[in-house]
Amino acid sequence: MYVYTVATLLGIYCILTLGLNTITGIAGQISLGHAAFLGIGAYTAAILTVRHAWDFWPALLAAVAVTAAAGALVGAAAIRVREDFLAITTMGVNFVVVAVFLYFPFFGGAFGIGGIPAPSWPGGSLGKPGLFLLVLAGVLLALGVNLWLLRSWVGLALLATREDEDAARAAGVNVRRFKIVAFTVGTALAGLAGSFYAHFLTFISPEDFGFAFSITILCMLVFGGIGTNRGAILGAGVLGVLPELFRPLADYRMLTYGAILLLMMRWAPHGLLGDESALWRALARRRGAP
Amino acid sequence: MKRPASLVIAVAALALAAAPAAAQDAIRIGFFAPLTGFAAADGASARHSAEIAVEEINAAGGLRGRKVELVVYDDRHDSKEAVALANKLVEKDGVVGVVSGSYSMPSRVAAPIFGKAGLPMTVAYAVHPDVTKAGPCVFRNGFLGQVEGWAGAEAAVKVHRARRIAVLTIKNDFGATTGAAFIERARKLGAEVVSEQIYPLGEKEFSPYLTKIKEQNVDLIYHTSYYNEGSLITRKARELGITAKLHGTEGIDSPKFLELAGPAAEGATFTTNLNRDDPRPEVQSFLKRYRARAGTEADMVGASAYDAVKILARAIEQAGTDAKAICGALTGLKDYPAITGRIAKFTRGEATKPVQIEVIREGRIRHLATIDNPEVITPPVR
Amino acid sequence: MSTLVQQLVNGLTVGSLYALMALGLTMVYGVLRVLHIAHAGVFTLGAYAGLWAFRGSGSFWAALLAAMAAAVLLGLAMERWVYRPLLAKPPIATLIASIGVFIGLEELYRIVAGPQPHGFEVPLALPALRAGGVLVTAPQLLVALVTGVLLAGLWLLLARTELGLAIRAASQDAEVATACGMNTRRVVALTFGVGSALAGAGGMLVGVFYNSVSPTMGSVTAYKGLAIIVLGGLGSVPGTVAGGLIVGVVETLVISLVEFPLPRDAWAFLAMIAVFLARPQGLFSAR
Numbered sequence: 001m002y003v004y005t006v007a008t009l010l011g012i013y014c015i016l017t018l019g020l021n022t023i024t025g026i027a028g029q030i031s032l033g034h035a036a037f038l039g040i041g042a043y044t045a046a047i048l049t050v051r052h053a054w055d056f057w058p059a060l061l062a063a064v065a066v067t068a069a070a071g072a073l074v075g076a077a078a079i080r081v082r083e084d085f086l087a088i089t090t091m092g093v094n095f096v097v098v099a100v101f102l103y104f105p106f107f108g109g110a111f112g113i114g115g116i117p118a119p120s121w122p123g124g125s126l127g128k129p130g131l132f133l134l135v136l137a138g139v140l141l142a143l144g145v146n147l148w149l150l151r152s153w154v155g156l157a158l159l160a161t162r163e164d165e166d167a168a169r170a171a172g173v174n175v176r177r178f179k180i181v182a183f184t185v186g187t188a189l190a191g192l193a194g195s196f197y198a199h200f201l202t203f204i205s206p207e208d209f210g211f212a213f214s215i216t217i218l219c220m221l222v223f224g225g226i227g228t229n230r231g232a233i234l235g236a237g238v239l240g241v242l243p244e245l246f247r248p249l250a251d252y253r254m255l256t257y258g259a260i261l262l263l264m265m266r267w268a269p270h271g272l273l274g275d276e277s278a279l280w281r282a283l284a285r286r287r288g289a290p
Numbered sequence: 291m292k293r294p295a296s297l298v299i300a301v302a303a304l305a306l307a308a309a310p311a312a313a314q315d316a317i318r319i320g321f322f323a324p325l326t327g328f329a330a331a332d333g334a335s336a337r338h339s340a341e342i343a344v345e346e347i348n349a350a351g352g353l354r355g356r357k358v359e360l361v362v363y364d365d366r367h368d369s370k371e372a373v374a375l376a377n378k379l380v381e382k383d384g385v386v387g388v389v390s391g392s393y394s395m396p397s398r399v400a401a402p403i404f405g406k407a408g409l410p411m412t413v414a415y416a417v418h419p420d421v422t423k424a425g426p427c428v429f430r431n432g433f434l435g436q437v438e439g440w441a442g443a444e445a446a447v448k449v450h451r452a453r454r455i456a457v458l459t460i461k462n463d464f465g466a467t468t469g470a471a472f473i474e475r476a477r478k479l480g481a482e483v484v485s486e487q488i489y490p491l492g493e494k495e496f497s498p499y500l501t502k503i504k505e506q507n508v509d510l511i512y513h514t515s516y517y518n519e520g521s522l523i524t525r526k527a528r529e530l531g532i533t534a535k536l537h538g539t540e541g542i543d544s545p546k547f548l549e550l551a552g553p554a555a556e557g558a559t560f561t562t563n564l565n566r567d568d569p570r571p572e573v574q575s576f577l578k579r580y581r582a583r584a585g586t587e588a589d590m591v592g593a594s595a596y597d598a599v600k601i602l603a604r605a606i607e608q609a610g611t612d613a614k615a616i617c618g619a620l621t622g623l624k625d626y627p628a629i630t631g632r633i634a635k636f637t638r639g640e641a642t643k644p645v646q647i648e649v650i651r652e653g654r655i656r657h658l659a660t661i662d663n664p665e666v667i668t669p670p671v672r
Numbered sequence: 673m674s675t676l677v678q679q680l681v682n683g684l685t686v687g688s689l690y691a692l693m694a695l696g697l698t699m700v701y702g703v704l705r706v707l708h709i710a711h712a713g714v715f716t717l718g719a720y721a722g723l724w725a726f727r728g729s730g731s732f733w734a735a736l737l738a739a740m741a742a743a744v745l746l747g748l749a750m751e752r753w754v755y756r757p758l759l760a761k762p763p764i765a766t767l768i769a770s771i772g773v774f775i776g777l778e779e780l781y782r783i784v785a786g787p788q789p790h791g792f793e794v795p796l797a798l799p800a801l802r803a804g805g806v807l808v809t810a811p812q813l814l815v816a817l818v819t820g821v822l823l824a825g826l827w828l829l830l831a832r833t834e835l836g837l838a839i840r841a842a843s844q845d846a847e848v849a850t851a852c853g854m855n856t857r858r859v860v861a862l863t864f865g866v867g868s869a870l871a872g873a874g875g876m877l878v879g880v881f882y883n884s885v886s887p888t889m890g891s892v893t894a895y896k897g898l899a900i901i902v903l904g905g906l907g908s909v910p911g912t913v914a915g916g917l918i919v920g921v922v923e924t925l926v927i928s929l930v931e932f933p934l935p936r937d938a939w940a941f942l943a944m945i946a947v948f949l950a951r952p953q954g955l956f957s958a959r
Contacts, residue, residue, distance in 0.1 A: 005377040009370060030764065077945075081952045084707060088902040089948055091895060092941030099938035102461060102490075110462040114398065114420050201369055203398050203420075208369050211895060215771055222768045244374060247363065254326050254366075255779035261772025266757060269765035326779065328888045330787030461935070490935035492892075494882050497682035498928040501675060518789060522882055529800075529809045549791040550884050586788075 004128040006244055008200055011135035012193050013236035017221045018142040018229060019189030022149060024218070025227040027182035028162025029078055030087040033094035034217045037187040039101060039209030041067040041194020046113040046204055056119040056199065063195040064188050071187025075180035082165075094211045101206035112205030119199045135196050139233070142189045146229050149185065158182055223264055225274030234273050316359040317352070317611060319344075319602060320379035320409075322372070322400065323391035323595070325364035328492070331546070332591045336391030336414060337362060338584045339592035342576065343599035353607045360599075361385055365396040372396035376403040386611045387411065387602045391595040394418035394463050401428050410605070410616045414598040415540070415591055417464045422639030427617040429639045431597045431628065433563060433669075435464055438539055439471025440666045441645035442512060442561045446472075447479040449647060449659050450535050450559070452510035456503045457486040458496075458523060460541075465514040468539055472512055475666075484508055493519055496526045503527075508534050516541040520560075521550035528554040535559070545587035548653060555650045559658060563630035564590040565646040567657040573629045587655075590630065597628040640669035674805035679928045680921060685812045687920020688819040689881065691913045692874030693893045694900040695826070696747070696867025702843030702907035703856075703863045706763060707898060709770040710750060711871055712890030713777030718743040718872025719879035719889060720785060723792050732794050736818070736876055743872025744865045751864040756857075774894060781887035789886035792879040811881050818877055822870060823913065829866065830909065839863050843907050896937065899944045904956050911956030918955075919943070 020034045041063040048059040074093060081089050101107045118125040119134060126134060149158065157178050160168035169175045198204050216239070224235020242260070246253040270276040321340050323333035344360045352358055361383045363375040372395075379385050380403060387410040390397040397416040404411045405425025413421055415432040422428045433441075446452045455476055459469035465488075473483050484506045487499050500523070503511060511534050513523050520542035527536060538560035548555055566577065576596055580588035602616075605623070609615035626633040631643035645667055649658040661667065693715055700708040718739040725738030754773055758766045798817075801808040808816075830836035838859045871893075879885040900919055904911030922943050923936040934942075947955055 002374075002377040002381040005374055009374065024764075077949065081948045084701075084705075084906060085902055085948060085952060085954070087707070088898050089945055092899060092945050095895070095941045096938050096945070099490075099934050103488075103934050103938075110466050111418065111420075112395075112398075112463075201373055201399055202402060203369070205369070205395050205398075207367075207395060219768055219771060222764055226762075226764060243371070250362075250364070251325070251783060252779075253364065255776055255783065258772045258774070258776030258779060262754065262769050262776065263772075265761075265765045265769035265772065266754070269758060269761035326782065326787075328891075330782055330887075331789070334787050461933075488933050490937070493936070494892075495682070495686050495924070495936075497685075498679055498924045501678050501682065502928055505675060518884065518886075521884070525883060529811070530807065546788055550789060552791065552793050552883060 001128050004132045006241065008128070008132045008135050008196075010237055010240045011132065011139050012196050012200070013217070013220060013240040014139045014233050015135070015142045015189055015193040015196070016217045017224070017232035017236040018139070018146055019186040019193070020217055020221050021226065021229065021232040022146055022186035022189065023182050025221065025232070026146070026149065026162065027158040027179060029179060029182060030083070031074075031090040031183075031186075031214075032087050032211070032218065033074075033090035033092075033097075033214050034186075034190055035209045035211070035213035036094040036097035037067050037071055037190035038194045038197060038213070039097060039204075039206070040070050041191030042198040042204050042209070043101060043107055043113070043194075044191070045195035046116050046198045047107075049199075050113055050116055056117070060192070060195040064191040067191025067194060068184045068188035071190075072180055072184045074187070075183025078179045078183060079176045091211060091214070094209075094214055098206050098210055101209070107206070110205070112203060113198075114203040116198050116202045116204070118202075131196075131200060135200075138192055138196060142192070143229055143233070145185060145189065219261055223261070223271055225271030225277055225280065228274055231271050231273045235271065238272070316357045317354075317606060318359050318361050318383060318385045319599065320361050320363070320383060320385040320388035321391055321599070322363040322365045322375055322379075322388075322396065324367040324393065324396070325362075327366045327368075329367045329393060332393075333364070333391070335544075335584070335589055335592040336595035339576075339580060339588070339596040340389060340391055340599045342579050342583060343596045343603070346579075347600075347603050353603055354610065358603065365392050365400075367393055367396060369395060369399045372399040373403065376400035380404065380407040380409060385409070386606060386613065387616060389595070389598045389602060390414060390416055390421075391591075391598070392416060394421065397421045398424075401425065404428070408613045410602065410613055410620060412598040412602045412620075414594040417467065419467070426639075427613070427620070429601065429620050429636050429641070431594050431601060431630065431633075431641055433540070433643075433645065434640060435467025436471040436670050437645065437667055438561050439468040439473075439514075440475040441647075441661045442468070442472045442537060442539065443475035443479060443481075444661050444663065444666055445559065445561060445647045445659065446510050446512055446537050447476055447481045450510055450537065452508075452535065453481055454506070454508040455481050455483050455510045455512055456506055456508040456534070457483055458499060458503075458511060458513040458515070459486060459488050460493075460514050460516070460519060461488050461490050464539075464541065468514045469512075472514075476512075489519070491516075491519075494522060496523050497530065500526050500530055500532060503534075504530055504532050510535045510537060512537050514539050514541065517544045517547040517550060521547050521555070524551040524558055525554045537561075540590050543648070543655075544589040544591070545655075546589075548650065548655070556653070557650060559647055559649045561661075562590045562646050562648055563643065564588075564593045564648075565631070565657050565660070566648070566655055568629075570627070570629070572627065576629050593630045597630050601626065601628065601633075637669055638671040640671050642668055675928075677806045679924050681806060681808055681812065683921035683924030684917060685815050685881075685920070686924060687917035688815055689874060689878055689916075690896065690900055690920050691916030692819060692822065692870055692877065694897040694904075694912050694916050695909065696864075696871040697897045698901040698904060698907055698909060698912040699839070699843070699863050699867040701901060702909075703839065703860050704755060704759070706755065706766045706770065708755075709767070709894050709898075710754070710773040710777065711747075711867070711897065712894035713774050714743045714746050714750075714868045715871040715875040715878075715893045716777065716781055716885075716887065716890035717746050718875030719792070719885040720781060721872065722876030723790060723879060723885050726792070726794065732880075736873060739876035740869040740872040743868040743875070747864040747868025747871075748861060751861050755864075756860075774890075778887050778890065785887065787887060789884045789889075791883050792876075792885050793883055794880050815877055815881055818873065822873055826866070826870065826909070835859075835862060839866075896940060899940055902954055903944050903947060905954030908954075908956050911954065914956060915954075
């Protein structure tokens with residue numbers, strides 16, 4: 001079960017990095033508040049299943065919808081607030097969302113929400129392997145959404161927005177709409193991850209969704225190679241499993257983690273598998289060569 | 291240029307090699323605490339004390355002739371870490387029981403996983419009421435928030451004779467339960483609770499709260515806080531010229547409170563489970579060993595972790611390594627001489643033990659009173 | 673009324689501490705356009721260095737100098753070995769590297785100095801001021817005094833020296849500054865030095881003011897400093913001072929006047945978001 005536990009967590013990280021990749025990698029809108037949307041999804045799922053006895057599936061859909069709506073709001077704000085100002089705004093959103101979870105009794109306050117049931121399936125509840133498969137399906141869905149976005153005309157417009165917003169606007173791209181689309185899709189994925197997270201942990205509390213976790217997600221994405229789906233998945237996998245692997249380091253565990261982030265950016269600033277990274281270029285050359 | 295990377299690898303390899311090869315026949319006990327992050331100081335205290343307990347057990351011949359080995363994990367005060375390490379303890383480490391040396395949040399996440407696996411668990415000082423509800427084999431050495439709040443009210447109204455009280459509550463599960471229970475009982479005992487203000491964990495600037503309190507002309511301020519916040523409250527109150535008495539909780543039971551609050555701490559009181567003037571040799575011997583090992587005075591977090599390990603160990607000694615048998619021994623535990631107060635018995639996992647009132651006198655933590663009114667100290671379990 | 677003034681005094685004290693933390697952030701942003709998260713690690717080092725120097729020397733001013741010197745060294749080292757090699761790289765890589773450095777520094781402080789906070793008790797030869805029910809405590813007076821001296825020094829440096837002109841020019845437009853024959857590399861290093869010195873002093877002052885120095889004391893700086901510098905209009909020095917003071921006062925007043933409880937950080941960020949929606953370039957934009 002330990003393997004499934006770690007694998008399920010990694011899967012949840014993957015959905016998060018893929019969602020953040022939609023916003024930050026593809027559309028170029030830096031978000032430092034992704035964990036807030038994980039929290040909105042998790043709280044929606046938890047409140048509906050625990051207090052209102054909703055089934056897992058409709059609650060999951062509701063979590064995705066509510067989170068996407070919140071994301072669309074932030075996307076609308078991103079029309080006015082740009083670049084580093086936007087990054088800090090999203091950080092602010094993270095702090096405000098966590099404070100609301102903590103201070104409003106409706107969200108269970110400091111006690112969090114416990115007793116979240118295991119996901120159900122026609123014919124009973126899913127065990128750990130079942131939940132892992134479900135999360136894996138979620139990862140594939142997130143990947144599919146990102147691929148579709150990238151390949152379709154939406155993706156082209158989003159990329160244009162990332163490279164040069166003013167030029168994209170001049171070329172007739174509706175920049176406003178695409179920012180909102182990117183935020184909506186990316187945060188909807190975070191909402192999906194949030195539902196999985198709540199049912200997986202069975203207990204959630206406001207601290208789970210703090211700014212530090214947003215930073216962790218961003219680090220995973222950049223570590224793997226921002227802007228690419230393979231990078232998002234690899235980064236989540238590697239940085240997600242490192243703290244577990246480093247347990248024997250005990251006291252030096254987080255020091256090593258920080259050092260790896262620094263060294264990686266120092267010598268491979270495009271991440272492990274980013275389009276510009278040495279490793280990916282070498283792979284591409286080998287494939288290109290007959 | 292390569293050096294830093296190879297250094298990391300070398301360090302990693304060394305650490306892996308140094309990981310103790312499990313003695314085949316040792317009895318393994320799991321232990322988790324926040325060893326890094328903002329709660330690392332409490333984690334360190336809990337770990338030192340748990341290790342002292344294990345050393346004592348092994349020096350006395352182990353349990354049932356076998357050595358005891360503590361499997362220690364860092365939870366970083368993070369749910370995700372807690373869920374992973376709990377599964378690892380259950381599955382990979384072959385532990386016969388687990389001790390939480392951590393806060394509520396990681397304990398709350400981990401407890402159901404041990405519950406499902408049928409592993410016995412003792413909880414040192416986490417206060418969330420749901421921790422012990424995770425299964426029939428979770429036992430808490432510390433107080434429930436309610437008990438501590440009620441006892442705080444007894445101290446405020448009966449010992450300090452306070453009539454007008456202001457309450458400052460930290461916004462987490464500990465502050466919420468303790469603060470609410472204090473207000474309930476203080477009113478019942480006839481005191482007037484003039485105000486209740488809530489502040490976030492990690493707050494540093496208490497002048498806005500205390501400036502407000504200063505106007506209210508109270509004779510006691512009850513604050514639920516940890517030593518970081520509690521020492522700031524104490525200093526700031528005296529700086530602003532507030533003369534009201536200050537009564538806190540086990541969160542400030544630490545030598546660090548004395549250091550950080552400085553001379554302002556003089557006369558401050560708090561509720562806790564550790565009576566440092568307790569003449570029992572086991573208490574004084576622990577305090578001495580802790581001082582020798584950690585280089586500082588012990589606190590209730592450490593003493594509670596020591597007890598949590600010893601309680602589990604005693605059950606193993608009585609019943610063997612079978613989980614069900616250990617649970618039975620814990621459930622049947624009677625009149626156990628814990629260093630943080632004699633446990634009369636466990637009721638649905640909650641310990642009944644007296645509450646100690648301690649006071650700062652001449653820069654030292656001294657005993658002031660003991661509250662053993664059953665109406666107050668009986669844990670409210672339904 | 674006197675309560676309101678009292679809370680204003682309280683808020684301004686906190687605000688000036690915020691400003692000291694945030695000035696280095698904004699100056700670095702001005703010349704490099706990076707969010708210098710690891711600045712919070714510089715701030716914490718200042719507190720530890722000041723504490724050790726004070727234990728050794730017993731002099732507040734010697735300790736303050738030591739705090740600033742240690743912070744300058746760390747700031748310069750970061751400029752040289754973290755930021756300079758990453759200049760041509762994507763800004764997000766710089767951000768992540770900076771986060772890595774910050775995590776590493778916090779851990780280093782914990783391992784070296786222990787996880788427990790240390791007290792930083794300094795006997796103050798300052799009086800408490802009282803006027804019509806308003807009290808300015810001795811530590812508050814100390815904060816006002818030191819902040820005032822440091823800000824005046826900073827103003828003289830920026831307004832009256834060639835170096836200051838170079839820093840201001842580089843923060844307006846690095847390329848033009850280089851074209852005009854200014855050695856931008858040197859200017860960037862000097863900016864790190866000056867900003868880090870302020871952070872080091874701020875760290876020590878926070879340590880003394882709250883009588884506590886701990887490994888994680890910089891994490892508040894890491895995020896609130898960012899909110900303050902964007903509020904002040906990224907890169908603007910006067911804007912950052914104003915931003916710090918405003919955040920300090922708003923937080924304090926809201927806590928004391930509004931019954932509806934949200935933590936002070938949330939109020940600070942709500943205020944910031946509201947400002948952005950009205951003025952997306954911050955309150956006092958340099959551009």
